[in-house]
Amino acid sequence: MDILDGLLQGFQVALTASNLTMCVIGVVLGTIIGVLPGLGPPATIAMLLPLTFKLDPTGAMIMLAGIYYGAKYGGSTTSILLNVPGESSSVVTCIDGYRMALKGRAGPALGMAAIASFIAGTFGVVALMLVAPPLAKLSLAFSAPEYFALMVLGLAMVVLLSGESLVKALLAMLVGLWIASMGTDLFSATSRFTFGQVQLLGGIDFVIVAIGVFAVGEVLGNMEPVKPAEMLPVPKGLKNLMPTWEDMRRCRFAFVNGSVIGFLIGVLPGAGSTIASFISYGIEKAVSRHPEEFGQGAIEGVAAPEGANNAETGGALVPLILLGALVLWGFKPGPLFIQDSPQLFWGLVASMYIGNVLLLILNLPLVAVFAQLLRMPSYAMYPLILGVSIVGVYTASSSMFQLGLLAVFGLLGYAMRKLDYPTAPLVLGLVLGDPMEKALRQSLMMSQGDLSILFRPIPSVLLGIAALLLMIPLFRKFNALRVQMIDREA
């Protein structure tokens, strides 16, 4: 069966009334869930999975996929409006999205997030359709050393996000690695950094740290001024909420960057959308003619990670489908899956086209509705953020101890703001710490402690790029000194 025939068959499957309904339910539910901090797509899919066993597998997969990419868009809404990432891959959107909102450009930021998601998401689906079989084979060639190097590269991108001080960014990242180490070591069952607390044996959930550092820390920071912060200006009318042509022109490379990086990273099992969003943001900043605007509300800083975030959905389905998720429905995952279950594979691909269109139709008109959140007085907004934070953490953990941790990480987030430490590296260090340690230890187990395993071709290239990235601030300083010397001589 060629691709066109497969796609036509897929649309026949996806456009049936029941499957279309499933797609709409998934997209709407996903968007709502994405807006709620702490209740991310993995948790939601895990909660709903048992309920889908009685459904037709194709319809169930279409709904779950709709929840997944709907939640990815929804996550950007709280990142932009409240500086609260709905999920880990939306962390990077906070950096410029929230700054844009503070400058009264919440509407264009939300609009751009929707447009970038649509473009990159569609690209991801097309790419999935065309290159799924060869890329799946390539991704299977990745083993522990390659993953370790990829994660080091992701962390090195922190340099490009670090703002003023490389040392502070690295320290924040190391604190993230430390938090990630807490709990039981899965290799040796050793308890690490648990302070004798049984509740810490399972480690600390990313959600708690992210909500604490970003949301609670932000509220505490805003409590400092004696006068409450003035209400942020929100332009009225859909026309004023949309990105301008100039915005679109500035983001043209970001669309391509986000689409390609998101898809390529998404193909690698376990790499995930968080790395994709950080890498695309780093690349966007590195190639920008105005890198100094990043972190101050650059619209490309919203478009690139949001695009990568959604293009990754297409890519993520390759390993998802080929490596295992469908076992639950009695399908046999593997390279023969597309051939054995064409109806399900192509139905899912077609539903993703439809889902992307639905997301755009749903979200662009609702940009105005979301932006109205900023009209709320700050004295009402802050309890609301704290309340949603509490509900998000409690829903994910059902534990008062975790709420205590939320307060601790809130204070940490406030201290980091106060002392000019960037918060994104901490969260990325936390997200990548565990898989990075696992990949490193697996690599060294494979080589019986020989570090040369990390210098195979692919890891060498990735680690080399990471090293170069870490040197960029040094080059900048060197260049500044050189310019100063030339000025003096002149």
Place this chain on the structure above:
Amino acid sequence: MKPFVRSGDFWSGIVLAALGAYVVGQARGWVYMAEDGPGAGFFPTWYGAVMIVLSLALVVTSIIKPAAAGKPVVWNDLGRALGCWVAFVACIALMPLAGFAVSFALLTWFIVKVMAGRPQRVALTVAVGFALGFYALFELALDLALPHGLLF
């Protein structure tokens, strides 16, 4: 008083150096390298050591170049933020007894009345409204379990 003593970089560097020393100290108690590969102490030893080096670099820089170090901490601003944090902690601590709705209403009232200085009527309305709204949305509509206390 030396200028660096008021620098946030100086104090945060010291705290992080201590954290790095703690990490390395703990990691020394775990297996570093076993027969089948790195042990539980391998990764923490390395990042803990890097943490010590970087944080000491931060401390030294703040002493040598006080102007390049972070801005001095304005301690007066801390009071309001820490007051709000204490209220947040108290709200969480109260939940096992009073439940989410009451604790959250009290936190909301504190922020609106005490921190923002709004009239009592507004503070009470917002507090009760938010508590009921959260209960209706999450507990009743979305069927998500909110913290329940002994009383509510």
